[in-house]
Amino acid sequence: MISIERLEQKVGEFSLRIHELRIARGITLLVGANGAGKSTLLELLATVQLPRGGSIQYDGRSAQEALPLLRSQIGYVPSDIELYEDMTVYKLLKYLGELKGMYHLERIEALIEDFRLSVYRNTRIKRLSAGIQRRIAIAQSLLASPQFLFLDEPLNGMDSAERKLVIAYLNKYAEGRTIIAAVHELGEWEAASDRLLWLDHGQAGFYGNQESWLSDLPYKVWQGRLTKDQFQLYFTSDRSIIEFREVDNGMMVLRVVAAEAPFHGWNEVSPTMEDAYFIRKFTRSK
Numbered sequence: 001m002i003s004i005e006r007l008e009q010k011v012g013e014f015s016l017r018i019h020e021l022r023i024a025r026g027i028t029l030l031v032g033a034n035g036a037g038k039s040t041l042l043e044l045l046a047t048v049q050l051p052r053g054g055s056i057q058y059d060g061r062s063a064q065e066a067l068p069l070l071r072s073q074i075g076y077v078p079s080d081i082e083l084y085e086d087m088t089v090y091k092l093l094k095y096l097g098e099l100k101g102m103y104h105l106e107r108i109e110a111l112i113e114d115f116r117l118s119v120y121r122n123t124r125i126k127r128l129s130a131g132i133q134r135r136i137a138i139a140q141s142l143l144a145s146p147q148f149l150f151l152d153e154p155l156n157g158m159d160s161a162e163r164k165l166v167i168a169y170l171n172k173y174a175e176g177r178t179i180i181a182a183v184h185e186l187g188e189w190e191a192a193s194d195r196l197l198w199l200d201h202g203q204a205g206f207y208g209n210q211e212s213w214l215s216d217l218p219y220k221v222w223q224g225r226l227t228k229d230q231f232q233l234y235f236t237s238d239r240s241i242i243e244f245r246e247v248d249n250g251m252m253v254l255r256v257v258a259a260e261a262p263f264h265g266w267n268e269v270s271p272t273m274e275d276a277y278f279i280r281k282f283t284r285s286k
């Protein structure tokens with residue numbers, strides 16, 4: 001478990017402030033608007049930055065008390081990855097493993113296999129796509145089998161097969177361990193995430209499981225049809241539209257957030273994880 005107490009970190013004009021939060025094992029998805037503080041929090045958790053105010057405890061140990069030990073149990077992948085471009089995949093993993101004091105070649109082989117990197121093992125990093133490079137970055141963060149894994153937008157640049165592969169791997173890896181991943185798309189994590197943490201302007205706006213994320217919402221999601229003219233009117237006067245698309249006969253299908261049915265005949269639909277995020281942001285902006 002990760003316990004955060006009275007955490008305060010100022011970066012330029014921005015302040016991250018989390019009064020009290022206990023993050024359980026499993027996968028926690030970290031969500032929030034651009035600039036909400038996700039990367040700052042992940043850097044603090046990964047001990048790239050140390051907190052100036054308050055504390056973070058990892059299974060009862062703080063970074064101030066046991067930094068080298070904690071770092072040996074932490075894996076971290078920032079959003080901007082930089083790998084040694086001229087190394088081959090195998091050499092890079094072996095080199096980074098040795099830097100971490102990890103000399104088990106079987107671990108490297110297992111990660112190459114698990115992240116489907118075998119065909120690229122002797123290819124220089126610079127020749128590989130962004131998605132493959134990110135797979136390598138995640139694989140290297142797992143070399144020492146860390147207890148705590150912090151990932152900043154881990155699926156960036158990946159195609160849908162790569163995304164599924166990584167999510168499935170992390171889902172298994174998270175058993176008994178703690179993974180916190182900043183993500184922008186929630187839907188694809190539905191089967192894999194245990195909890196969500198919403199950062200809103202540097203503060204924890206929500207922390208809990210999927211069930212509570214989807215319940216206790218102050219607004220409902222409604223779906224219905226409008227003509228294009230009605231749509232133009234509605235669209236310019238309201239920011240509650242989650243999604244809209246044109247259908248064949250010049251009509252629009254919309255999904256909107258509202259307390260009551262906005263038009264006669266519209267149906268209430270169950271909110272998705274993305275919808276719940278939209279509703280929370282919408283509520284905050286009102």
Ligand SMILES: Nc1ncnc2c1ncn2[C@@H]1O[C@H](COP(=O)(O)OP(=O)(O)OP(=O)(O)O)[C@@H](O)[C@H]1O
Nearest residue numbers: 011012013014032033034035036037038039040041
């Ligand atoms: N080194 C820095 N100096 C000054 N301001 C900074 C620095 N690093 C981050 N910030 C500011 O802190 C705020 C939070 O940034 P952060 O990168 O943590 O947000 P984020 O939620 O990860 O955003 P994004 O989704 O865009 O990556 C932003 O307003 C950013 O401009």
